[in-house]
Amino acid sequence: MSAVNLAKKLSMFSEHWSPKIVSCFNGHDVMLVKAKGEFNWHSHPDTDDFFLVLKGKLTIQLRDRDVNLGPGELFVVPKNVEHRPIADEEVHVLLIEPVGTPNTGDEATAANKVNI
Amino acid sequence: MSAVNLAKKLSMFSEHWSPKIVSCFNGHDVMLVKAKGEFNWHSHPDTDDFFLVLKGKLTIQLRDRDVNLGPGELFVVPKNVEHRPIADEEVHVLLIEPVGTPNTGDEATAANKVNI
Numbered sequence: 152m153s154a155v156n157l158a159k160k161l162s163m164f165s166e167h168w169s170p171k172i173v174s175c176f177n178g179h180d181v182m183l184v185k186a187k188g189e190f191n192w193h194s195h196p197d198t199d200d201f202f203l204v205l206k207g208k209l210t211i212q213l214r215d216r217d218v219n220l221g222p223g224e225l226f227v228v229p230k231n232v233e234h235r236p237i238a239d240e241e242v243h244v245l246l247i248e249p250v251g252t253p254n255t256g257d258e259a260t261a262a263n264k265v266n267i
Numbered sequence: 268m269s270a271v272n273l274a275k276k277l278s279m280f281s282e283h284w285s286p287k288i289v290s291c292f293n294g295h296d297v298m299l300v301k302a303k304g305e306f307n308w309h310s311h312p313d314t315d316d317f318f319l320v321l322k323g324k325l326t327i328q329l330r331d332r333d334v335n336l337g338p339g340e341l342f343v344v345p346k347n348v349e350h351r352p353i354a355d356e357e358v359h360v361l362l363i364e365p366v367g368t369p370n371t372g373d374e375a376t377a378a379n380k381v382n383i
Contacts, residue, residue, distance in 0.1 A: 152343070152345060152348075153334075153342075154334050154335070154336055154340050154341070154342045155340060155341045155342065156339065156340050157339045157340065157341065158339055173341075174341060174343050175343070176315045176317045176343045176363065177295070177314055177315050179293070181317075181341070181343070198293055199292050199293050201292045201297075203361075205339075218269075218270050219270070220270055223272065223273045223274055223321075224270050224271060224272050224273065225270070225271045225273065225289075225290060225297070226269075226270045226271065227268070227291070227292045227297070229268060232268075245319075247292065247363075249293070
C-alpha cells in the first residue's frame with residue numbers, strides 16, 4: 152500500500168513483452184510493459200484487456216482494423232476479441248488484467264509476470 | 268470500442284470532483300476527474316479505489332498518513348480504508364472503480380457520473 156512512481160518502475164527493467172506487476176486492484180494486476188516488434192495474435196476468453204500508452208506508439212491490430220495509440224491514449228480490447236499489439240519503436244504501456252491472465256492468451260507461452 | 272485520448276477528454280469539462288466516464292473495463296468505469304480543494308472522508312466497503320495522477324499533485328490522506336502523488340504516480344486505496352483526497356491546485360486524475368460506485372462512498376451525496 153504505497154505510491155507507485157511509473158517512471159521509476161520503468162527504469163528497473165529493459166526486456167520487451169514481459170509485463171511487470173507494480174500494483175493490484177480488485178483482483179487485477181496493474182502492470183508495466185516495454186514492447187517493440189510484433190506480439191502474437193491472441194484473445195482472452197474471460198477478460199477485457201486494458202492498454203494505456205505512456206511513451207511511444209502502439210498499434211493494436213484487430214481483425215478488421217488497426218487501433219493506433221500514442222502517449223496518453225488508452226484502449227480496452229473486449230474479451231474474446233482477437234488482437235495483436237505491434238510497436239515499430241519501443242513503447243511503454245500500462246496494462247491491467249485479472250491476476251493470472253496469460254499475456255499471450257495461452258498459459259503455455261505466457262510470460263512469467265513478476266512484481267517489481 | 269475506440270481509442271480514448273485523455274487530453275482531449277479532459278478538455279471537454281472543467282468542473283471539479285465530478286468524474287467523467289471515458290471507457291469501461293471488466294465491469295469497471297475508467298474515469299477522468301479534475302479536482303481542487305478537499306473532498307470528504309470516505310471509504311468503499313466493496314471495492315479498492317485506483318488513482319493515477321495525470322497532471323498536478325494529489326494528496327490522499329489516510330487516517331495514519333498522507334500519500335503524495337504527482338504526475339505518473341498511482342495509488343490504490345484498499346477497500347474499507349478511509350481516505351480523503353486533497354489538492355491545493357487543480358489536479359487531473361484517472362480513476363477506476365466498479366460501475367455504480369458512489370464517489371463519496373454514499374449514494375446520497377455521490378456525483379452523477381456521465382459518459383463523455
